[in-house]
Amino acid sequence: MVPMTEMLKPESPASAEPSGGPSRTVTMRDVARAAQVSQSTVSRVLSAPDSSAVAISEDTILRVQEAARLLGYQPNLHARSLRGQRTQLIAMMVADIANPYYHVMVRKVQDVARKNGYDVLIANSDHDPELERHFIQGIMRRPVDGVVLTPYHLSAADISALIERTGVRVVLVGQHLAPLGVDRVFADDETATYDAACWLIHERGHRRIAYISVPGTYPSKRRVAGLMRALDEAGLPMPAEFLETGDFNLESGELAAGRLLTLPQPPTVVMACNDLMALGCITTAQRLGRTVPGDLAVVGFDDIPEAARVSPTVTTIAQYPAEMGDHLASALFDRLINGSMAPGRAIQVPCKLIIRESA
Amino acid sequence: MVPMTEMLKPESPASAEPSGGPSRTVTMRDVARAAQVSQSTVSRVLSAPDSSAVAISEDTILRVQEAARLLGYQPNLHARSLRGQRTQLIAMMVADIANPYYHVMVRKVQDVARKNGYDVLIANSDHDPELERHFIQGIMRRPVDGVVLTPYHLSAADISALIERTGVRVVLVGQHLAPLGVDRVFADDETATYDAACWLIHERGHRRIAYISVPGTYPSKRRVAGLMRALDEAGLPMPAEFLETGDFNLESGELAAGRLLTLPQPPTVVMACNDLMALGCITTAQRLGRTVPGDLAVVGFDDIPEAARVSPTVTTIAQYPAEMGDHLASALFDRLINGSMAPGRAIQVPCKLIIRESA
DNA sequence: ATATCCCTAGAATTCGATTGCGTGCATACG
DNA sequence: CGTATGCACGCAATCGAATTCTAGGGATAT
Numbered sequence: 001m002v003p004m005t006e007m008l009k010p011e012s013p014a015s016a017e018p019s020g021g022p023s024r025t026v027t028m029r030d031v032a033r034a035a036q037v038s039q040s041t042v043s044r045v046l047s048a049p050d051s052s053a054v055a056i057s058e059d060t061i062l063r064v065q066e067a068a069r070l071l072g073y074q075p076n077l078h079a080r081s082l083r084g085q086r087t088q089l090i091a092m093m094v095a096d097i098a099n100p101y102y103h104v105m106v107r108k109v110q111d112v113a114r115k116n117g118y119d120v121l122i123a124n125s126d127h128d129p130e131l132e133r134h135f136i137q138g139i140m141r142r143p144v145d146g147v148v149l150t151p152y153h154l155s156a157a158d159i160s161a162l163i164e165r166t167g168v169r170v171v172l173v174g175q176h177l178a179p180l181g182v183d184r185v186f187a188d189d190e191t192a193t194y195d196a197a198c199w200l201i202h203e204r205g206h207r208r209i210a211y212i213s214v215p216g217t218y219p220s221k222r223r224v225a226g227l228m229r230a231l232d233e234a235g236l237p238m239p240a241e242f243l244e245t246g247d248f249n250l251e252s253g254e255l256a257a258g259r260l261l262t263l264p265q266p267p268t269v270v271m272a273c274n275d276l277m278a279l280g281c282i283t284t285a286q287r288l289g290r291t292v293p294g295d296l297a298v299v300g301f302d303d304i305p306e307a308a309r310v311s312p313t314v315t316t317i318a319q320y321p322a323e324m325g326d327h328l329a330s331a332l333f334d335r336l337i338n339g340s341m342a343p344g345r346a347i348q349v350p351c352k353l354i355i356r357e358s359a
Numbered sequence: 360m361v362p363m364t365e366m367l368k369p370e371s372p373a374s375a376e377p378s379g380g381p382s383r384t385v386t387m388r389d390v391a392r393a394a395q396v397s398q399s400t401v402s403r404v405l406s407a408p409d410s411s412a413v414a415i416s417e418d419t420i421l422r423v424q425e426a427a428r429l430l431g432y433q434p435n436l437h438a439r440s441l442r443g444q445r446t447q448l449i450a451m452m453v454a455d456i457a458n459p460y461y462h463v464m465v466r467k468v469q470d471v472a473r474k475n476g477y478d479v480l481i482a483n484s485d486h487d488p489e490l491e492r493h494f495i496q497g498i499m500r501r502p503v504d505g506v507v508l509t510p511y512h513l514s515a516a517d518i519s520a521l522i523e524r525t526g527v528r529v530v531l532v533g534q535h536l537a538p539l540g541v542d543r544v545f546a547d548d549e550t551a552t553y554d555a556a557c558w559l560i561h562e563r564g565h566r567r568i569a570y571i572s573v574p575g576t577y578p579s580k581r582r583v584a585g586l587m588r589a590l591d592e593a594g595l596p597m598p599a600e601f602l603e604t605g606d607f608n609l610e611s612g613e614l615a616a617g618r619l620l621t622l623p624q625p626p627t628v629v630m631a632c633n634d635l636m637a638l639g640c641i642t643t644a645q646r647l648g649r650t651v652p653g654d655l656a657v658v659g660f661d662d663i664p665e666a667a668r669v670s671p672t673v674t675t676i677a678q679y680p681a682e683m684g685d686h687l688a689s690a691l692f693d694r695l696i697n698g699s700m701a702p703g704r705a706i707q708v709p710c711k712l713i714i715r716e717s718a
Numbered sequence: 719a720t721a722t723c724c725c726t727a728g729a730a731t732t733c734g735a736t737t738g739c740g741t742g743c744a745t746a747c748g
Numbered sequence: 749c750g751t752a753t754g755c756a757c758g759c760a761a762t763c764g765a766a767t768t769c770t771a772g773g774g775a776t777a778t
Contacts, residue, residue, distance in 0.1 A: 025502075025524060027764055038728045043766055055725065077501040078446070079764035081437040082733050089501075098466050103457040110456065110483060114490075119497060122481040124469060131473075138478060142436040142447075143384075165384060279668070309638070311670035386734055397758045402736060414755060438734035441763050722777075730769075740759080747752075 026071045035060075035067035042068070046075070081143070090146040090332065091121040093135045094173075098124075099248070100304040101274070101321055102150075105173070108325025109148055109332075116333055118145070127217065127248065129153040136162050144168060146332045152217045169335045171328050174218060175346075182344040183331040187319045189219060189301070192351035193226030193271070196299055196317055199353065200269055201234045206297065210242040210267035212256045212277050220273050223301070227271065242267055246277045253280020261288055261296065268297060269359060275300035275307050275316055282314070282358060297359035312357035324349050385430045394419075394426035401427070405434070440502070449505040449691065450480040452494045453532075457483075458607070459663040460633070460680055461509075464532070467684025468507055468691075475692055477504070486576065486607065488512035495521050503527060505691045511576050528694040530687050533577060534705075541703040542690040546678045548578060548660070551710035552585030552630070555658055555676055558712065559628055560593045565656065569601035569626035571615045571636050579632050582660070586630065601626055605636045612639020620647055620655065627656065628718060634659035634666050634675055641669070641717060656718035671716035683708050 028046075032039040037060060045056055045064040067073075081087040092109055094102040106122070113120045121144065125131040132154050139147060143166050150173040151159070160179040163170060172178055175186040200206045211227055214220040224243075231238050244260055246252030253272060257280060260266055272278040278300030285296045292298055292312055300307060303318035327347045334340045387405075391398040396419060404415055404423040426432075440446040451468055453461045465481070472479045480503065484490040491513050498506060502525050509532040510518070519538040522529060531537055534545040559565045570586055573579040583602075590597050600622055605611030612631060616639060619625055631637040637659030644655045651657055651671055659666060662677035686706045693699045 025499075025764095028766095029764080039765080040729080040767080041727055044727090047766075057726070060726085074496070074499045076441070076764050078437050078440040079733090080766080082435070082441050082735095082764080083766050084733065085766090087437070097456070097469065098462040100459070103462075106481075107455075107457050107483070110481065114482070114493075119480050119482070119501065121478050122465075122469065123473070123478070124466070134473075137433070140433045142478065306665050306668060309665060309669045384734095388734080398735080399737075399759080400757060402734095403757090406736080414757095416756060419756080435734050438763090439736080441765095442734080442736050443763065444736090720778085722775105724773105724775085726771105726773090728769105728771080730767100732767080733765095734763105736762080738759105738761085741757090742755105743757105744755085745753085748750090 025076070026073050027076070028073070030071055031064065031068045031073050034071060035064045037064060046073075087143055087145050088117060089119050089121060089142075089144040090148065090336075091123065091135075091139055091144045092148040093123045093125055093132070094150050095127050095152060095248070096124050097122065099276070100306065101302045101319070103321075105321040105325035105328065108322055109329045112326075112329035112333060116337065118336075125150070125152070127152050127214075133158070139168060140165055146336050147171070148173065148328050148332060150174060169332060171332045173324065173328065175222065178344050178346075180344060181335075181341060183335075183347060184344065185324050185327045185331065185347045185349065187324070187351050188348050189317070189319075189351060190222040190226040190229075192317045192353065193223040193301075194230045196271070196353050197227045197230030198234075200271075200297070200299070200359065201230065201236065204269075204297070204359070206269045207236055208242070208265070208267040208269070209236070209238075210244060210260050210270045212244045212246045212253060212270060212272040212281070214247055214273050215245050223273055244270075246273070246280075248274055248276060250276045250280045250283075253277030254284045255280075257281035257284035257296075258288075261285065261290065266296070269293075269299065270296060271299045271301075273301055275302040275304045275314060278314055278316065278358075279306065279310060282310070282312070293357065293359050299359045303354055307354075308356070315356045315359035316354050318352045318354045320349055320351075384435070385432050386435070387432070389430055390423065390427045390432050393430060394423045396423060405432075446502055446504050447476060448478050448480060448501075448503045449507065449695075450482065450494075450498055450503045451507040452482045452484055452491070453509050454486050454511060454607075455483050456481065458635070459665065460661045460678070462680075464680040464684035464687065467681055468688045471685075471688035471692060475696065477695075484509070484511070486511050486573075492517070498527060499524055505695050506530070507532065507687050507691060509533060528691060530691045532683065532687065534581065537703050537705075539703060540694075540700060542694075542706060543703065544683050544686045544690065544706045544708065546683070546710050547707050548676070548678075548710060549581040549585040549588075551676045551712065552582040552660075553589045555630070555712050556586045556589030557593075559630075559656070559658070559718065560589065560595065563628075563656070563718070565628045566595055567601070567624070567626040567628070568595070568597075569603060569619050569629045571603045571605045571612060571629060571631040571640070573606055573632050574604050582632055603629075605632070605639075607633055607635060609635045609639045609642075612636030613643045614639075616640035616643035616655075617647075620644065620649065625655070628652075628658065629655060630658045630660075632660055634661045634663045634673060637673055637675065637717075638665065638669060641671070641673070652716065652718050658718045662713055666713075667715070674715045674718035675713050677711045677713045679708055679710075 028039045028042045032042045042064050045061050077088055090113055110120050123135050146169040148171050156177040156179045170182045172182060172184040178184045213224050241263055244256040246256045270281050278298050281298045282292050285292050290296050300314050300316035303316045307314035307316050387398045387401045391401045401423050404420050436447055449472055469479050482494050505528045507530050515536040515538045529541045531541060531543040537543045572583050603615040603619055605615050629640050631640060637657050640657045641651050644651050649655050659673050659675035662675045666673040666675050
């Protein structure tokens with residue numbers, strides 16, 4: 001007569017039938033039982049088959065590995081995360097997954113992460129300060145090993161606080177004020193915008209240059225600064241009504257162009273803070289019966305694939321998001337895998353003016 | 360003289376300075392100590408302030424909430440996931456994040472997830488069977504509450520096994536063989552392709568129709584079937600050399616078009632399995648000096664934004680990924696939040712032929 | 719034959735939150 | 749006055765894996 005409690009404690013080892021009911025997930029204990037060893041031995045074998053702190057006999061190792069294989073054991077990463085070290089998880093926050101500019105970057109990071117056995121949490125902020133903070137909160141609730149951020153509103157203090165509280169490794173997209181050991185990858189957009197403006201002024205003879213910016217964002221600030229520098233040097237004015245605003249999407253570009261073209265003295269060229277808004281400008285110009293670039297020249301930023309395929313093709317300042325994604329991923333995993341503690345690096349990826357039909 | 364160990368055990372409650380060293384993450388125990396209650400009480404208060412299994416006094420609730428707020432307590436979701444029920448996490452596998460067709464879908468799911476307090480794990484499979492299996496493996500290692508899948512190679516058995524082992528709720532993209540209680544959202548692409556082919560034959564008088572398929576994928580199979588049905592009814596042949604193959608990207612479309620146009624008797628129209636390949640066709644045709652649609656008409660599939668902006672604009676069969684994303688998300692969260700156990704639904708989203716310049 | 723050391727592996731603890739069970743106290747009732 | 753009812757809350761087990769501590773067994777040396 002075996003007591004009831006004694007009978008229930010070890011779940012019958014014979015229940016190896018996979019199709020029998022909602023087969024509970026198989027844990028290390030199950031593997032241990034099947035291999036006739038303790039759970040800790042299983043852990044030691046599976047986490048470092050060869051070199052462990054304590055030696056394990058060849059026979060035991062094989063028995064454990066075989067049992068794990070038979071039962072289809074998969075370690076529970078939630079448990080592993082909880083216990084301490086690595087979560088095998090990184091998070092990436094971009095402004096908008098639906099913006100072509102970020103696609104390749106996300107892809108790259110994603111691919112490198114998978115190769116390193118990491119999963120990727122994706123979030124988009126829509127350039128919304130609230131959602132950016134929400135993302136930080138999320139990381140504090142669900143710790144990750146690394147973070148790739150495209151901050152538009154977050155301050156260096158916010159990011160420092162995140163690092164302080166979670167110990168997460170951070171890599172930034174954009175020439176942002178970066179705290180401590182944070183690498184940042186960015187395009188040299190001030191210089192690129194300056195160069196493009198100089199080209200418009202000196203090679204193409206434009207004297208009335210408008211700009212569509214996105215107030216409150218750092219990239220926009222820097223690009224406007226580049227333009228101003230070129231205008232200053234050339235002794236050209238920047239009328240207030242030529243400084244239009246949008247919010248990175250196509251429609252806002254259409255609206256801004258509409259306002260610019262109905263001015264008593266419209267500009268001869270519009271530079272936009274990204275290609276989507278530039279495309280919007282072209283659409284509006286054509287709808288109003290203007291020719292591009294005859295009546296209005298347009299210069300974009302990013303060089304999304306579409307820019308090369310619309311009519312007229314768009315002159316734009318190319319960024320290299322794939323290259324940026326590469327730098328982001330390798331910088332992050334350098335710290336994650338190799339444990340690099342190097343001070344924050346500023347990795348600058350050059351831009352390039354791509355001259356097409358629209359200017 | 361207080362022993363060292365005694366001094367170290369309780370982290371001095373006075374160390375509320377946030378800038379004092381690597382301030383350890385604050386747990387429920389800390390909150391409990393600050394509020395002078397047990398850790399379980401904190402849990403009960405914070406997880407269900409109003410209706411809990413056991414009653415809690417108003418005073419205690421306030422004290423706990425205040426303490427949590429002061430200490431900036433954030434629950435650890437890894438721990439919560441481990442303990443049991445919800446992980447507050449869903450995973451989404453698409454074929455390619457960089458394909459415009461999926462963007463809106465991802466966005467929608469992402470947005471709905473955030474509104475429900477869920478994070479989203481993203482993975483792309485690149486139509487690679489290996490990576491699809493890798494994704495399933497990943498879910499078994501890191502359990503999630505729900506999954507949105509775009510399976511191209513996974514079998515119903517694979518998906519069943521996943522559900523069996525993890526209890527995850529699943530929603531599929533595509534008219535896939537779906538097991539058990541799995542909803543699937545798909546476009547009616549067989550009918551749409553059939554209709555488009557009929558239109559090409561009867562309204563436009565085409566008799567030499569080529570198709571660029573992607574072998575081994577379900578959507579491609581169905582679309583080819585739709586075309587064949589239309590050809591059969593019209594008594595038209597389908598020469599083997601007109602059945603070209605690609606792999607969903609632009610370059611493969613260019614290559615396929617190159618082969619078709621150098622045939623002794625080239626087709627008068629090419630239908631492609633997606634817009635990217637259709638764009639490739641147009642590029643090649645123009646490079647070979649053919650006019651579109653004069654010498655070669657082209658019909659795509661998806662209606663990505665670019666299709667409306669290239670020259671010539673592309674006639675294509677529109678899918679509505681935003682609508683599909685909505686259905687996906689609401690179907691999934693209906694099961695997650697409301698615990699719906701309804702049998703698998705087949706949610707069909709119609710397609711629509713968009714007639715533009717290329718055909 | 720007994721002490722010593724090493725090799726191996728089991729037991730116990732930890733991570734942070736959840737939860738079934740139980741207990742102390744107060745009020746109510748017979 | 750003694751026991752029943754119930755409210756508010758604490759104890760301790762649990763989730764799955766990693767790690768540290770400890771004990772047993774075998775081999776070798778004295």
